[in-house]
Amino acid sequence: MSLLEIEKLSLDIAGVPILNGVDLAIGEGEVMGLVGESGSGKSMTALAVMRLLPNAARATGRVAFDGIDVLAAPEAAMNRLRGDDIGMVFQEPMTALNPVKTIGEQVAEGIRWHTGASRADAEARARAMLDRVGLPESKFPLSRYPHELSGGQRQRVVIAIACALNPKLLIADEPTTALDVVLQAQILDLLRDLVSERGMGLLLISHDLAVVTDMADRITIMRHGEVMEAGETAPTLSRQEHPYTRQLARASMHVPDRKKHGPAAGGSSLEDLPPLLSVENVTRDYPGRRVSLFSKPEPFRAVDGVSFTLQAGQSTALVGRSGCGKSTLARMILALDRPTAGAIRLNGQEVSAMDEAALRPARRDMQVVFQDPYGSFNPRHEVERLVAEPLHLLEEKPSPARRREMVATALHEVGLSASDMDKYPHEFSGGQRQRLSIARAIITRPRLVVADEPVSALDVSIRAQVLDLFADLNQRLGIAYLFITHDLTVARAITDEVMVMHEGRIVERGRTGEVLDNPQSDPARALVAAAPDLHRALKRRMGEQGVA
């Protein structure tokens, strides 16, 4: 008999169906990967196992854990189960810990509750557990508060809480989605080690096929609240018998069609032309936090002496870990922030020294696409007004008819129809909104578009389509891109050149393929090694699970 058996689990929240007949089983010590795009119901499945569903949720079917009927058990029995036999790790480490309690209290609390241990004993066990997850007593005493730790460190505390009592099953719901790739690799390693050394079963929930392939013995693929396919990881993914599995796998490995061009492929002729963008020795300091009343605060240097140039029509990636200064650099290039020292020139003119009025021509030539397809639009404006916003930069205000015409063209270029003009942003899906965002960016026919993580909030299948659109616009309109991303797959898919940024400096630059295949600097090597790669993971799995 399996450790966890879910049979025909159906769930609705306030009458809206969420899950429909989900079957899933996990044996002792087994790692099960649960994959699906947003809205597939994978998180709700996990919460149903913990019976921590929202109040309005109604579940039917059977969930059996270690012989206990979870859906029917009294609350007291569930309290005994939670934290003792089933541990859970959540997606968002920044908010998962109580800000007013020390990490020691939060780890020891569950131990005391379940084992009745004395405060001293529970604290000793908490200390040992925190030490095991990589937070040694010497640097991270139990008296630390969550706000004194980084995101990765907080996720380690959450893992310590979940594993403190050696549960039989650990549920990890997107445990690394909020972290950068290097931290992701570290946390996944920690989870893998803990699971194998303590013989725990693991239900790993992720949208990332590469992560799951890397970790899981078996895989369950969900969509719209139903299980599409389940089986051993390598055979399932290599055979791709179910059409949705195939779609998901292909989208995860998608590389848009594009002719190589730019200086990297086009020879030396372009290098003689003046650069479109040149960043010269740019530094940005932020005032630091005052440590004591009398000492002057040390400034924090977010960007440190960065220089590079970008040619017209060239697509360049700026990659690096979170907090490396890449977004600050992007804001300075867009003249939304000013450098402390150094100069930024667009078409030879120093934008970093201009006032807002003088910037107008430069602003026409550079636009921006952001990460969050939900936060990028004023929810109270209709599409025409949203997309037309940069037309404010034109010297002559276009007539209403001309304005509609220009918006229609822009919408057409990003694959939307002119009839979408009178809708509001909430009527569009995430992927369509990102298209709107791109339409807004290209309406003034800029020569440079800065895109800050433009696809990282999108599901893989949508992500593939949006990447295609970026590639297509680069070909047709000759727009140069500066792609800011932490995702090397995206960089590889769409850029000619890549720059690796680390602690405010650019530590490596070169042709994308060369840097990613053969990184020279330590930060670049760390990024490449940590990046989940479906090809590589699948190859390794197939070796283990013996599939040709």
Added chain:
Amino acid sequence: MTAFLAKRLGFGFLTLVVASVVVFAVMEILPGDPARVMLGMNATPEALETLRNQMGLNEPVLLRYLNWAGGLLTGDFGRSYTYSSPVVDLIGERVIVSLPLAIISLVLSTAIAIPVGIYAAARRGRAGDTVSMGAAQLGVAVPNFWFALLLIYVFAVWLRLVPAGGFPGWSGGIWPGLKSLILPAIALALPQAAILARVTRSAMLEVLGEDYIRTARAKGMPRRYVLWRHALRNAMIPVLTILGLQFAFLLAGTIIIENVFYLPGLGRLVFQAITQRDLIVVEGVVMLLVASVVVVNILVDICYALVDPRLRVRG
């Protein structure tokens, strides 16, 4: 923590300085000659002029401000024009009524509101929640002086349990004095309690929706434990804010309530002083009330830091 405290005290002092300038300036605009107030309508111009010189009223404005503000710092609030006694003495006589009144009503409203708010949040959407929040909704709408009139009618006029007004002083023992403060304290406390209960409930509900509550539940902690040990302390932060603001409301409320119950407190003193144009008394009492609001707000900030470790490091 010391840097935090120093900064807070600095801002508090700055607030008082600005407030003193405002109060002084407003009183300068106020029509009416203090010398005439003291000597009455029939005084000769010579007598008025002599008194003005004596009181320093003919000196330049800046000098008079500095004299007055300097006096405040050393505890010399000047002499009342109408009572002809030091303002400090007048305040001293009145504060022994107003301070107990303010404290009793603050304690009363907190003691009612916070448990009710927590109870309503814990029983969200059920009968207990609906009834207590309905009562709170009504309580917010009741003007405290009208509520005071109803209390007088029921408990003083009809049931004759307590006096309808006046204050016997503390010399006859604690109980008679306390007895005459019960109704005023209730009248002041109840509308405040209604607001505070609503704030407590919504703060609790907000916190109960946070991720860390789910983490605690996933640890196997029962609902009740999570409510008291995880949610309550986090919910106290907005509640403290309102508590600080309410203190100022409470002080202002005493002006009306002391008038309703004929209590010889600070509120009644300042109201009478305003109508009698006794500027120096008004200035002194207003500054005292502003200072007490500033002090309470500093105390609230210290409480924030005690509740929330994130605020302890901030300079």
Added chain:
Amino acid sequence: MTAEPLPTRPSETTLLRAAFANRSFLIGFLITAAIAAMAVLSFFWTPYDVTNLVVADRMKGLSAQHPFGTDHFGRDILSMIMVGSRNSIAVAVVAVGIGMGIGVPLGCWAAARGGIVDEALMRLNDVVFAFPALLSAVMITAIFGPGAVNAIIAIGIFNIPVFARVARAGALAIWPREYILAARAAGKSGTLITVEHILPNIASILLVQGTIQFALGILAEAGLSYLGLGAQPPMPSWGRMLFEAQTRMMVAPHLAIFPGLAIVVTVLGLNLLGDGLRDVLDPKLRRER
């Protein structure tokens, strides 16, 4: 990736339907509308003339002729409450107008400029908050003389920092949004961004705060009139009616009951309206339901 509920911006008609399906909003709206209608009606018709003193009818209890009884001058209480509502509403409306008209631009300006402007404005706000509002209103009306106009100014001044604070907090929450960055990349000035993007998105919280301040204004006006500093006789006002009732309460409790109830019902209606509006307009709260 958890299933993120799509942030919705319902159209005006669905919003209106949702509003009237909300119990608080419906009751609050009906009460407020009734009070407003009563105030308007009082301009054209009241059961009796409130300036007409009929000594023979002094302090009559409830009867068919005088449903709420009469006062010590023999005036009809119902008529006085009707006429008094004008005063309460006018004072509260103008006071909210003063608070919004000055406070909202100040708050938006502080949020848009940040730095020293923001710090200075917020410190100034703290100074105003340190004055117990009613005390200062008493001072102001005492300086400039009692009367409805001065009561409006006194209450309005203390609405300014409230709206400044609410507008600033709302604007600060909008400024870091990506659509603001996009607008800046489109070369729009701080003022233009405030008008086009910030104000429409903080309008709902300002509306809710407006109903709260409206209710507080009615309470404050009643308090000032009770102290004799609001509207002056012969213009009836609810607070003054309560003051006059106090000494006669032993013989005629109805003198105190009805004006008080008028205040309670009006304030209750406005608070319910505000609560309902917040439920309907704030998507975060709506999602919880």
